[in-house]
Amino acid sequence: MRMRSSVVAMVACLALPISAAQAVELEVTHWWTSGGEAAAVAEFAKAFDATGNKWVDGAIAGSGGVARPIMISRITGGDPMAATQFNHGRQAEELVEAGLMRDLTAEAKAGNWAKLVNPSSLLDSCTLDGKIYCVPVNIHSWQWLWLSHKAFAEAGVPVPTNWDEFVAAAPALEKAGKIPLAMGQQSWQTSGAFAVLMVALAGPDVFQKVYKDKDAKLAAGPEIAKVFAAADNARKMASQSKVQDWNQATNMVITGQAGGQIMGDWAQGEFQVAGQVAGKDYSCLPGLGANEVISTGGDAFYFPKLDDPEKTKAQGQLASLMMSKEVQVNFNLKKGSLPVRGDVDLNAANDCMKKGLAILAKGNIISDPNQLMTPDSLGQINDLFVEFFNDPSITPQDAQKRFAGIVSKAE
Amino acid sequence: MADGTLSPAPGAAAEPLREPRGPKPRKRFSRRNIFIYGTLIFVSAYYLLPLYVMVATSLKGMPEIRIGNIFAPPLEITFQPWVKAWSEACTGLNCDGLSRGFWNSVRITVPSVLISIVVASINGYALANWRFKGADIFFTILIVGAFIPYQVMIYPIVIVLREIGLYGSVWGLVIVHTIFGMPILTLLFRNYFTSIPEELFRAARVDGAGFWGIYFKIMLPMALPIFVVAIILQVTGIWNDFLFGVIYTKPDTYPMTVQLNNIVNSVQGVKEYNVNMAATILTGLVPLVIYFVSGKLFVRGIAEGAVKG
């Protein structure tokens, strides 16, 4: 505890030679409102307040889909917040191009981000014309299957170690009155799960070709057909899952009502808040136990241009702070995500995070769909999968055809 | 009330041979009454059901909610969810519940209601009594505007507000509410002022009163019923607004509905239905109270204003 505050103080001194007697209020918007998320963001706030400034929390509930329109309206409306969350990738691309965002190159140079940030692709997402416009704060990998020990124990089958075993165990779960696969109704969850299935069953290369290179022919081909067949399976297993939010679905896994959930590592925060222990109460299978990879999605903070020089200075402080070692550790432990710095030591991390870190260290990484496709294309994919998962009359073949169509038109 | 409609007439049916005399006998349980009251009670049950569910659930503890169904009355009444919804529920780092949003809503609603009604009543008055060339065209546009989905207008209005430098301020939001309240309110006021005898207006002109003189001294005092309707419509409309509140304000000025959405959608662990219900009721309380208190005035105002057209 003591050590952390001293580090914070040190960082503050580095970033702010002038005294912080005058508290500058920075409004920071984000959509981290679930239990684990709120605890994590509190770490940022605590650290920033310790510099003598004030973090004004602008949480907007209801996932990024609700929050992003508000953030974008604020920025384009000429009344921007001081800092705002976006996902790694292309969500803020045009705002940066339009010159609405503050240039963080100076802070990045001072903090030697180019060297520290691992994988470096994260910083690439923040870079336009050689200038850096955002601070990546964490890595969130979608590539996980979360399994409830309780559910499998009650169904009388061993906890599976990969997707195929999971599928095989589904009838037993159903027999025990469990929902095999928990799945929230929001569209991003279904399309996300599909991408995970693709990486796990068709391999990272195929995924990269489809999402990054927009290879429509491949998307229409037999490898992807296999993925769609698996998605069809997942659809059946999740047909009784009638919750909206991802964390409600996670809660079903925590309470043993559902066998498992394909969800990003942010779900870990929920297990942690519920007091569950990895390996004992629940298991996590990276890459569905098939292709162990980490996708480098996650969150980054952007700093809209402000007129007030005091605030602009404070923005720089906050940016540096978010990248600092200590804050990275504290934040990511709470959030259940992986730090963006390669040089931090996460002793406190639990089993699952350690698994992730190990994969990261090996360099088995792929990009997140958000980094590869525009929100427009992803939106169409979301629509497709939420429809697919809810309407059993859509055959996997039809869905694949439409998927290939979207890929062919993607930019 | 229907005096005597339901008064019993004992014996009336038992003596069929007697010549009719005295008050006409009426049966309490005539088929007609059974049908009317039966239907009304059934319909009322349908209308009251959600309110009952809200109140009952908000008074239950979480364990009880998990076991029982939502229609069961609370076994152990607890006000904890209400306290939590009002002052403790969290969104992100802010754990002050709805209380903050309440005052923001007041600060937004009061000027918005006042300004939108003033503007619309003057519009309606000008359209009803001082028609000028082209006025009808503008009014037609306004009415058509009532059908334009808000979503279509959000983006351009962000730009307009940015250009006049009011984006993000309460005044920007007041303007937005004034604009979107204008079509229906103007229609209401125009109809009302049209229904006031034209001769009154002419008499006032002969008496030398001008545009504003007639408005303030003659029309305004006569238009109280329609003002009540307008106030009720606007208070509920603006208080209940979510879309504009979330787009055109900042977190520290978020109205109550936005806070409600945040609380309901901020699932930290399990969904706390009781807190959500309490928050929902709290948010709806202001318009509900207004309706129950002024329901009669509202109906009368509608009868006098909206009917004529």
Add this chain to the structure above:
Amino acid sequence: MSASVRPVQLFRNLNAKIAAIPMILTALVIFVGCSFWTIFYSFTNSKLLPKLKFVGIDQYERLWASNRWLISIENLAIYGFCTLVFSLLIGFLLAALLDQKIRFENTFRSILLYPFALSFIVTGLVWQWVLNPQFGIQKIVRDLGFESFTFDPLYNPDIVIYGVLIAGLWQGTGLIMCLMLAGIRGIDQEIWKAARIDGIKTWKTYVFIVIPMMRPIFITSLVIIASQIVRVYDLVVAQTGGGPGIASEVPAKYVYDFLFLNQNLGQGFAASTMMLVTVAIVIVPWAYLEFGRRKHG
């Protein structure tokens, strides 16, 4: 005696014109200006920010090829038609019932009217709970012993829009009922006397005499209902979020999602334009006939 000069037209009635400036600005800048702005940019491929890169009617082609848009339109048509019919029907029937010189009229009226005080967000949430098969109506009926009873409109893509309709009607019919009641009460009592002496049945009097006399009320109701229908958004978002799947999507949500969520302004504007055009085709001729003509005494 010389003829006095005819004053400049612009300054006649000047105060009224000054007073109407907010209305004129709203009509021209917001309703006309912004609409044309929207139409204009619907021919571009603007993404997050409006840009003048014209792509012809690409956005429209994509719009009409989109399954989600087609479902949205279909939903709006069903929802709109049913809302219109049932609001007027139920509103009128309830008003006619309340008009029967009954006891506790005020109480009944307040009960029927109170949902109108609640926002669509609240309405959507409450009905989401009530219709939830795991603890709502379906559960109590099953607990009563009807094990096979199924009533889960919000989870059945085929009927989800009717689930939304139930909530929408619950919220909106009270006001229509109030309007209708005011209309019925506004009718000359002598009409009733005449009908009674002629021996016309009560329901026939309502249908053939009262309803035709209530034209203005029906118009006001129609304006209110129809303007709500086109805008239906909050209710769907709060109640179903467009689900299950995309089965309860509506055009306004499509517009919103594309403008802000998917960062494709061009597509959102194209959808907006289609909504505008539809509204214009239906409403403008009517509005002009109803309000545009000068009526002379």
Add this chain to the structure above:
Amino acid sequence: MESVSIKDVSLSFGPIEVLKTLNLDVRDGEFIVLLGPSGCGKSTLLNCIAGLLDVSDGQIFIKGKNVTWEEPKDRGIGMVFQSYALYPQMTVEGNLSFGLKNQGMARADIARRIARAAEILQIEPLLKRKPGQLSGGQRQRVAIGRALVRDVDVFLFDEPLSNLDAKLRSELRVEIKRLHQQLENTMIYVTHDQIEALTLADRIAVMKSGVIQQLDDPLTIYNKPANLFVAGFIGSPSMNFFNGRVDGTGTSAWFETATMRLPLTNYRPDGTLVPGRDVILGVRPEQIRINDPDADAGLTVDAVVDVEEPMGADSLVWVKVDGQALSVRTEAGTRFNPGDPVKITFNLALASIFDAQLETRI
């Protein structure tokens, strides 16, 4: 000198011409009644004079001043409306003083004016009441008072008695006449009630379709209607009309129908009676006598009684001559039964003959 002068005024709403190049001069202190059926433009004309409607063309002068584009308040007029148009939220006193306050008149002067008007109209006890608490007659008195306090040269009345019952109407009619005699103001009075017109007016302007048909004193209008419309409109029951032809000229002219031949010896034509011309003969019910022993045989024809309407002071007998119904006013007392054969005699000295084509009086 003219008090009100209307020069070539026309008014149209789009394609509909409500007033057609209309001229009217009202003398100082004159009581003019604008009379006509509804939709004839009489109220429109009054509103134009008041300045409540803008004319499309022409000029309006009041007291020699061109007021065509003046505001109503600056025209020196007072106006009384059919529906009284009292401001419901103000007391009677407030109603009376509203216009004066708008002029910025001193308080004491206002009080003096109100006291005078209240005295003239005998509404002193009502001053503190609100219009809702007054009877129809009282309200109209207050409405007149509102015009009175303005102390103007020209009073405009827009069907002021139409909303009152028959008894009150005749009472107030007398009162308005007395008021005019007392004040000697110019008054322009719109009505569709010919009794009001005949009793009140110095001159009546009979209007139809935006055109003044005849402007004359009441007796002339009644006895020498300028055209068929005026003849038919004035008088209750209506004038009896016969279609026929002129035969002969001058004092030896005859009026001829298929079954009737009446000498026009006593008739004083406005123009000349052209032989062979198709004309319409109009005779008022009181210019026909029934079974008059002294009757001139040449002016007498046979008829059959159809219906009798006793009216107290006199009675109206509807008879049929060759299938055509006509009304005859007789003294009360004689009773007729349906089917009685009678002889009727025309007094053609007070009859009118109209050109059948032009419908104007000859």
